[in-house]
Amino acid sequence: MEITDRIESLLFEGARAGVYPGAVLLVSHKGRIAFFQAAGHCSLTPRSDPMHKDTIFDLASLTKPLATTLAIMKLVDGGRIDLDQGLDRLLQGELPKNKRKLTSRLLLSHCAGFVDWKPFYLELDAIRQEERKGILREQILKLPPAYEAGQETLYSDLGFMVLEWIIEEKAGVPMHRFLNHNFYEPLGLKKTFLCINDSKNRFEEKDFAATEECPWRRRVIRGSVHDENAYALGGYSGHSGLFGTAKDLFTLVTFLRMHFYGERSDYLKSGTVEAFFSRQNIVKGSTWALGWDTPSAEASSAGKHFSAHSVGHLGFTGTSVWMDLQKDVIVIFLTNRVHPTRDNEKIRAFRPVLHDLIMEKICGAKG
DSSP: OOTTHHHHHHHHHHHHTTSOSEEEEEEEETTEEEEEEEEEEEEOSSSOEEOOTTOBEEOGGGHIIIIIHHHHHHHHHTTSOOTTOBHHHHSOSOOOGGGTTOBHHHHHTTOSSOOSOOOTHHHHTTSOHHHHHHHHHHHHHHSOOSSOTTTOOOOOHHHHHHHHHHHHHHHSSOHHHHHIIIIITTTTOTTOEEOOTTSOOSSOGGGBOOOOEETTTTEEOOSSOSOHHHHHTTSOOSSSOEEEOHHHHHHHHHHHHHHHHTSOOSSSOHHHHHHHTSOOOSSTTOOBOSSSBOOOSSSOTTOSSSOSSEEEEEETTTEEEEEETTTTEEEEEEEOTTSSOTTOOTHHHHHHHHHHHHHHHHSOOOO
16 A cells, blocks of 8 residues: 555545545645645535635635734844834834733734634624724724733734734735735745635635635635634734635745745745744743744644644634644645534544654654
8 A cells, every 4th residue: 555545545534524524635745745635525515516636725824824924024034023022113003001012922922911812793894894904903902911911822813913913014015915025926826815805806616615604694605704803804814814725835835944944045034934933932831933833742733743843823714734844744734624514623633643644654653
């Protein structure tokens, strides 16, 4: 049996067992693609469509490392912001006293004191679209802290909404334009973009993996962002709204890998990427680097074989990226596990099993 046959078998078994309707898995080792396969369906309802390697996924919280963090990385690299500057030096206008000294480092490390999530969309729905982001940002700043900044860790969408604001202020353009100009377009990423609700979509519905049958919008979401807050804000925010294919993500993550290893330095300094990939240890026991997670000692979504020198992130829709910087392995695992309902959480147990098998078959890790 070929070493990749077991991986392919498990990928298809995930679809048959209802872990997800469909998935695309891309694995690289030492910069070369070792496995690339689609399985299952990109849609089950209202019609059944097969999954393809070039299916476009709602990447959900992969927006955090592959859009928002990437933009901050560029601004830091160019000396336009410092990770330890307070919000009072990054944002215009009067800020609440308890928010003035919050830094990008704290925000990227999920220890800035913000709550994890709030259903802003329920109130924003009644407000004119062009006013929503400004009103949301005022609300975020007025919220009482969930804990003292730098003393605890709480994964937070709100912190990344603030980071998008910082990017707009310092770049002078919306985040999607900054990323398109500096990364996505130069890298030739044809199917990677931040969603904009009212823009004319250059892709057809069949090109997308369907997500949830949304009770708020009363339809199956396909081709627009699943996250309700991002949708209410126009299609994306700092926490969600990035779309892309496995192959495009491979190009983007490999680009970061090459800068980390010093194989290229045309977009970013190697030291900048290394700094963002380093666990911050601001809060004891936290696994967070800057915008990226690292493997936890137990029950990591990366499984048991990824080294401590790894970075990754998950997306709520069923997406993930993990990169082992020591073993030089990239695993891009994209699914639509929330289709047709977010109540399906089988992927939590399945993902580390898949990662373990990949590392055993591709890298020879011992089970």
